[in-house]
Amino acid sequence: MKKYFPGPSAAATAALALTLTLTLTLTACSQEPAADDSPGGALSHIHGLGVRGDTLYVATHDGVHSPDADGRPTRVGDRRDDFMGFTVTASGVFLASGHPAPGSGGPADLGLVESTDSGRTWHEKSLAGEVDFHSLDTASDATVYGYDATNGLLRVSPDGVTWEDRAALRALDLAVSPAAPGTVLATTETGVARSTDGGRTFAPGSGQVLSYVSWGDPDALFGIDGNGVLFRGTDTGTGTGTGTAQGSGLRWDRVATVPGGAPQALTVVDARRVLVATQDGVYESRDGGRTFERRVTVTSGKEGH
Template identity: 75%
Template sequence: MTKHFPRPPATAAAALTLTLALSLALTACSSSGDRAPETRSASPLSHIHGLGLRGDNLYVATHQGIYTPDADGSPVPVGDRRDDFMGFTVTADGHFLASGHPAPGADGPADLGLVASTDSGRTWREKSLAGKVDFHALDTARDATVYGYDSANGLLRVSADGVTWDDRAALRALDIAVSPADPGTVLASTESGVARSTDGGRTFAPGAGRVLAYLSWGAPDALFGVDPDGVLFRGTGGGAGWTRVSTVPGGAPQALTVVDARRLFVATGDGVYESRDAGRTFERRMAVKATAGDH
């Protein structure tokens, strides 16, 4: 039986914030043909959509392509593509998977579908669903199964090879996280709390308990979530409960990636922060400055 945990009254504002974030996530990215031309520069960066680690190198997926910090923490562009990478993850073998929209003026369909890079984001190749899907959240299981949240259709899609996809549950979510120990266990952040699936995302129990914006499950004992106000929580019981850890610097969160039980990265309004003590303290690894009108 799925247990439902009542939402503490203090989370009501967070729930409202997440509701607004969900509405923006589901509607903000229209096709490139519908968007007004925009000017992009290497810095300041606009909104961050994803974080990943390859070796000890940090990679940041943004509204303007992939970046990595230099020795001083300044963002350095990776490769030549300045696509709006809405979904981004680094697989266990170090490959990059991403989704989103092409840069203004670029050739190709308005939705990237799933694209992949085997050289740390310097070059990309199309894998599937080009022109059909914009994944706003991507994660992979220990068996390399790819989980993607199709924001336009409010649908979880799953693929064993990144090419052929199976449509799973319909839900409104901002982020997903797959258990490193059990590929069938999937969590989703919703406006009513964390929703849990134990059948590979085919069905979800109603969202309940803590209202979180972003989730990441880096190891069996390393489940973390951050709420819309930037408060970091550590999950217990596979997401059945959440323990407050700290408040991340920099304001509202934009992305979260957990490496292991002690190391994690959180992107907020003014930078990407790293913790090496399970979220108790943070150091800024890359400085960013969001520009108006980002999503």
């Protein structure tokens, strides 16, 4: 008689995928970024997505790009830096971090750089040569949160210039509550960790294992696991800093599977508009993640961040 053994659960698979991604994240910084030579103008190695007005911006291994009406990506400005961390603030300012393009000179780590003209030009904000943020987010009071992947450390700044070191943790992505500036989520190998004191302490990661999280509006929290399954989150407000069965006061409800395989980035604009970069495209939903349309073609970049 043949014996059949069950394969790993979806949660175990997602946890393994996140573990591998975290390992790649912590080792990729030592590799020099290369120019994007993807055929047919397709993008690869996407690290972040942002929206200003109705325009989509895609941060990659080779600068920031924006698609035209036919989905053809065009580089914004002339910088070809490897933007590992990227976010667009509520006021429309672009913040990024990562590594300079080969041959451009300067320190190996960009620190925090800023653009006030939608990515056409950039200037140094702080921490040049010191920090490579792999995830950036801002709170409603303009506080900047950055995950320093090299040192496994959350850093927080009221103005993007002066910084305070907060919790040490091993994470891939961050999201800050739009309603409560001190509430911060971090994706870890054991689930989503939650802080209610501005990232000074985190409850242990528990509950749903996710790769990326994004919190667009108070009622628009979404996360995606390593298999491309999109979840909508609810902050139940029961997290106390010591963890709960629902992941420190969080409940996650499955919405749909995003096309294209493993995710590379997630950005939520509001409860209806969700943007996800996967292995073969940047996809947009206008119905809360139930259906998606491909906006841009993507090649390779399997390791995400």
